[in-house]
Amino acid sequence: MFLTQTVTAIRSRRIRLKAGFVSSLILFIAVCTLAVAPMSVRGQTPREYQIKAAFIHNFVKFIEWPAHTFPEKTSPVILCIIGKDPFGAVLESMMGGKTIKGRGMVIRRFERIEDLGHCHILFVSSSERGSLTQILVALQGLSLLTIGEMDAFAESGGIINFILKRSRIRFEINVDAAALSGLKISSKLLSLATVVRNTPHTGSE
């Protein structure tokens, strides 16, 4: 008897409560869903990499490769990525159909440095942090613009390193490494960069 009374009491009170609480909850969820509905799915590739891809595209305008690295005047710039690709489809969709100084761009992806073919730019993914020294040693003497996004990348001999300053993207340029690779970097690009020099002894990490 006690139980039935309790249940009845719960029911009668709950109906009153429910009306207010549940309706406000439904309203709340509806508002959220409406807000979400027109949401763009740009999140597929983080905004950071959309911006970094645009940076890379822009770098090409300010860097001169030795003529022998291109078979012809209209040969494309070959952008290679080693390791886990953070760009997703952004590079293809961004570079597709565009030319920079009369050249198109081709994107190639590699798992291991041994498989690397002919490239003009090599983006070294953060997944390769552990083997950075081997990669940079293997590339010595090549006219290759190396781009990374990890601590001490430029100091270790990489050419351009992306850094995050507060919530914005900045980059470092190792001018010694660029000179060794035979790349000419415009003063305009250097003026926007933090200039880094080769540390006397690499591989201290």
Place this chain on the structure above:
Amino acid sequence: MLTDGFKERFSGFITLRRNFFRSVIIATLLPIWVTMFPLGSTLAGAAEPQHDLTDLSLEELMDLDVFSVNVLGTHTHLEDEWMLGYQYMFMSMDGNRNGTQKISDQDVLKDFMVAPTNMTTQMHMIGVMHGLSDDLTLMVMLPYIKKSMDHITKAGGRFTTDSEGPGDLKLSATYTFYGNVKRDAFHATPWGPHRLLLDIGLSIPTGSIDEKDFLANPTMGKKQLPYPMQLGSGTFDLSPGMTYLGQSENWAWMAEAVITSRLGKNSNNYRLGNLYHISSWLARKVTDALSLFIEMDGDILENIEGADPALNPTLVPTADPGRRGGKSVDLSVGVNIYLPADEVNKGHRIVIEGGFPLYDSLDGPQLNMAWMLNVGWAWTF
């Protein structure tokens, strides 16, 4: 008859608990629910044309924010960053409640000589924040509070009491123990970086607990005002908390739990009840300068321990230490406006927020919140 009353109260209690905890669970699960959206769309493979950034110059690219939805409430600053903030809060309480039921002034006057009818609280708060490192942010906040409460007496007379002055000074340290907006390891997820913050706050009793004013009969002189009209807790209060923050390009979301506990008794022989607070919000970027947010707050406030000997708990419910506790869930919506300066991440932010109660269960009779307004300005430099 007595047992029936008990049974009804008991059964009501179960229902209230269930409703309250359901609200609490929803408020907690909300961020997870929201996280599902970017995840779901990724899985569905829905793609939208990327905004073409290749037309931008290097300088323009350098001006783009990677994480463009700013965060409100508990947040951190980067190393060497300073923030100066001002916040104005207005809260209106109207009518009494016992449990979840609204009750009339006449109901209150059956048991008390005086019934509070409504109350307004205004707070001006200034705060300074500083990033000691990217992982540790310190904050100092001092409120200035103005309270006003209207009453009705058994004889039908009406009177108002007022109190005004500085509240309790609050110091806090926020430590990021998981995640870092700068660290690349967290850029790999399509829905942005996740962070966990540990927060420890200390409240210094700078607010008065001896506010007095004239009551119904001014010839009796100024009398000690009841608990909700006092400006401080009178005790050192410790408030440890934990915050989860998530961010994507267009969204930011947060869930937080904070416990405020009072250290010892104050000079008037009581301590305010502990406060258990959870909240979550979801913010959606509309433009680079504007974002909207929706917020849910859940609170459990315990009753006062001890009693101020200058107060008579049978006179008015606000003077009864056993009628201060309660549970509530509030919903608010707001807008964030950014006025960025030239320099990185520096600039002004304005927040306007309006809130109303979704659910209240009070150890009453007790005044319940009707609505609140929050206007804040923050300058980061």
